Every structure is written in structure tokens, then in C-alpha cells.
Amino acid sequence: MNLNQLSDTFTAVFNETDYRTFFAPGRINLIGEHTDYNGGHVFPASITKGTYALARKRVDDKIRMYSMNFEQLGVIEFDLHNLDYNKAHDWANYPKGMLRYMREEGYDISSGVDVLFYGNIPNGAGLSSSASIELVSGVMFEKLFNLTIDRVDLVKIGQRVENQFIGVNSGIMDQFAIGMGKKNAGILLDCDTLKYEYAPIELDEHLILIMNTNKRRELADSKYNERRSECESALALIQKELDVQALGNITSEQFEQHKNLIDNDILQKRAKHAVYENERTLEALKALKAGDLTEFGRLLNASHTSLRDDYEVTGIELDTLAEAAWKQEGVLGARMTGAGFGGCAIALVEKDKAQTIIEAVGNIYEKTIGYQASFYEVSIGDGAKEL
Ligand code: GLA
Numbered sequence: 001m002n003l004n005q006l007s008d009t010f011t012a013v014f015n016e017t018d019y020r021t022f023f024a025p026g027r028i029n030l031i032g033e034h035t036d037y038n039g040g041h042v043f044p045a046s047i048t049k050g051t052y053a054l055a056r057k058r059v060d061d062k063i064r065m066y067s068m069n070f071e072q073l074g075v076i077e078f079d080l081h082n083l084d085y086n087k088a089h090d091w092a093n094y095p096k097g098m099l100r101y102m103r104e105e106g107y108d109i110s111s112g113v114d115v116l117f118y119g120n121i122p123n124g125a126g127l128s129s130s131a132s133i134e135l136v137s138g139v140m141f142e143k144l145f146n147l148t149i150d151r152v153d154l155v156k157i158g159q160r161v162e163n164q165f166i167g168v169n170s171g172i173m174d175q176f177a178i179g180m181g182k183k184n185a186g187i188l189l190d191c192d193t194l195k196y197e198y199a200p201i202e203l204d205e206h207l208i209l210i211m212n213t214n215k216r217r218e219l220a221d222s223k224y225n226e227r228r229s230e231c232e233s234a235l236a237l238i239q240k241e242l243d244v245q246a247l248g249n250i251t252s253e254q255f256e257q258h259k260n261l262i263d264n265d266i267l268q269k270r271a272k273h274a275v276y277e278n279e280r281t282l283e284a285l286k287a288l289k290a291g292d293l294t295e296f297g298r299l300l301n302a303s304h305t306s307l308r309d310d311y312e313v314t315g316i317e318l319d320t321l322a323e324a325a326w327k328q329e330g331v332l333g334a335r336m337t338g339a340g341f342g343g344c345a346i347a348l349v350e351k352d353k354a355q356t357i358i359e360a361v362g363n364i365y366e367k368t369i370g371y372q373a374s375f376y377e378v379s380i381g382d383g384a385k386e387l
Pocket of ligand 1: 029032033034035036037170171172173174338339340
């Protein structure tokens with residue numbers, strides 16, 4: 001799909017030729033999984049796949065939205081003055097939620113819009129197609145209505161849409177990565193303070209592969225919320241002796257000293273993951289800065305193992321991909337990325353072995369799971385913007 005095809009479709013659907021074009025990426029997370037809502041660190045990067053929005057202001061109060069990814073749903077129409085969640089509006093609840101909360105927060109969006117969306121992030125692949133549509137919508141409203149919005153505020157509105165409008169209790173990582181992303185850089189973000197730094201991703205003779213299980217994560221949301229509340233319970237137990245606000249504020253030494261307070265095996269495993277994963281994330285930044293890709297790869301593997309055994313969010317599909325990758329020559333490390341339960345894994349691999357690795361891992365996956373995985377090379381691009 002190219003921009004000319006999007007343009008032709010905009011004209012065919014809305015009978016107009018005048019529009020502006022916006023883009024928001026998807027993201028991968030290098031390391032720091034299920035740490036964001038625990039007040040720990042994450043290390044994501046925005047990718048060049050994402051969501052496009054072609055949009056124009058209307059003179060009335062109608063909002064008309066069309067997605068080329070959901071053509072069968074046709075044009076979804078609602079009114080600027082009725083922005084309640086509506087199940088029948090399906091995917092359009094994401095931009096609707098953005099519009100609603102932006103208006104609630106005082107941004108003067110005073111007329112309707114016609115918008116065409118097209119996304120090339122596979123849905124449900126754990127690459128944050130939902131945060132991508134939130135942020136492309138946010139930037140679109142910001143620019144069309146000449147607003148000036150601090151980017152971190154827009155990121156927070158995106159998270160609010162996810163939490164309150166859609167009902168997934170997610171952290172800030174995805175919206176932050178997508179709103180604040182930068183070409184060829186990862187973002188090391190402290191989710192407690194929102195302090196962040198960009199770290200150049202210089203991989204020399206290596207590249208990052210995305211390995212898609214092609215298993216959609218339909219059940220992810222309920223398990224996701226379950227993990228989050230398990231961490232809250234574990235924290236409450238540890239707070240009996242430690243004066244901390246979040247699992248991400250606890251060092252592994254402190255955890256080892258006080259873990260017996262968490263007198264439930266499952267809760268203790270969940271907390272262990274949150275604490276150690278946070279430390280691994282900081283170590284990974286150090287390794288990357290020192291150019292030590294071998295150590296970086298080792299940390300990726302340790303992250304996957306912890307998500308498999310202690311946090312229990314991987315599943316046979318992601319484990320098959322990661323474990324098959326670990327066995328291949330030229331793979332420095334591999335792990336699931338995103339929420340888990342399906343979706344994608346990433347692998348850091350030697351460039352000249354990438355094709356052989358894809359074939360070998362692909363064969364093992366198909367034999368074990370019964371259908372094919374997909375593989376793409378990652379390129380890291382900019383955050384949400386007008387094109
Ligand atoms: C999803 C959520 C994020 C984060 C990851 C797990 O992508 O949206 O906030 O919690 O899962 O690291």
C-alpha cells in the first residue's frame with residue numbers, strides 16, 4: 001500500500017481531495033517487560049511500521065471515520081457531542097476516546113472531521129497497533145485544530161483511553177514509545193518518574209528480527225489485568241516491612257531479604273520477575289552503550305526465561321520461537337516482546353546469517369505449532385508526526 005492508494009481511497013470514500021497526512025509507528029520493546037505498571041524501567045523503540053491517518057476538518061459536528069483494515073465495517077459515524085464508548089463502533093473507539101479526553105482536558109476541538117486510517121502493523125501482534133491509532137489520532141487533532149500539546153501529555157491521554165475507555169489496565173510504555181520515538185534510538189524510560197534518555201541502537205553487523213507467532217492474543221487483556229493485580233498484592237505484602245511505592249523501586253538484594261513476606265508462591269514469582277527484569281533493563285542499557293552485544297543478548301534470553309517461568313505470560317508459541325532461535329548459530333539473544341500470550345518475539349542476529357536463521361526457526365515453528373510464523377527485519381523510525 002502506498003500513499004497514492006490511500007489518497008485515492010480517501011477521495012472515493014469522502015468525495016474530497018483536500019486532506020493532511022499523519023503517521024504513528026508501532027513499537028518493539030527491547031527489554032523491560034511487565035515493568036512499566038510496576039514503576040520500573042522499560043527500553044522500547046518505535047518502528048517504521050505503523051498507522052496512517054488522512055484527515056480534513058468538516059464544517060459540521062459529524063465525525064466520519066473509515067479504516068482500510070476493516071473495510072467491511074464501512075464508514076463509522078458519530079457526533080462530536082456524543083463521545084460515549086459504543087461497542088458497535090469497534091476500532092473507532094480508540095480515536096473516539098482520544099477525542100473525548102482531549103476535549104475533556106480543555107483542548108478546543110470544535111468541529112467534525114473525515115478520517116481515513118490505514119495500518120500496516122499486524123493486529124494483535126503485540127506491536128501496539130492500539131497505541132499507534134491512539135497517537136496518530138492525537139497528533140491529527142492537535143495539528144488540524146492548531147493546538148499546542150506537550151507530547152508527554154498527549155501520551156498520557158493515550159494511556160487514559162486504554163485504561164478508562166477501553167478497559168485495559170496497561171502501563172505507559174506503548175504510548176510513550178510511539179509518541180516520543182526517534183529514528184535509530186531506543187528509549188530508556190523510568191516509568192515511575194517519566195525520566196527518559198535516548199540510546200543509539202548501533203548494531204554493526206547485526207540486526208533485530210521480529211518473529212511473529214501469528215497467534216492473536218484474544219485472551220491477553222484479562223490475563224494482563226490479572227498479572228497487574230497479582231503484582232499489586234505482592235507489593236502490599238512487601239510494604240509491611242519496606243517503605244516503597246512500587247516493585248520497581250526494590251533492588252534484588254532487598255527483594256531477597258524480604259521475599260518471605262510474600263507468603264504465596266505465585267505472587268512471589270510475579271514480584272521476582274518485576275524486580276529482576278527492572279535490573280536487567282538497566283544492565284542492558286549499559287551493555288548497549290559499551291557495545292557489548294553478547295551481554296545484551298544474554299540479558300534478552302534471561303528476560304524470556306523469567307517471563308516464561310516466573311511471570312508465565314509466554315505460552316508454547318512464543319517459547320517455541322525463542323527457544324528455536326537460541327539454538328541457531330548467529331543468534332545473540334531472543335525473547336518475547338510486548339504483553340505476551342502470543343504476538344511477537346524479537347531476536348538479535350548476525351546479518352549474514354539472518355536468512356538461514358529465519359528458515360531454521362520457521363521450520364521448527366511450523367512443525368511444532370502447525371502453522372507458520374512470520375519474520376520481519378526491524379527498522380527503528382520516528383515517533384508520531386505529520387508527514
Ligand atoms: C502491553 C502494555 C504495556 C506493557 C507491556 C508489557 O504492551 O500495553 O503497558 O505493560 O504490555 O511490558
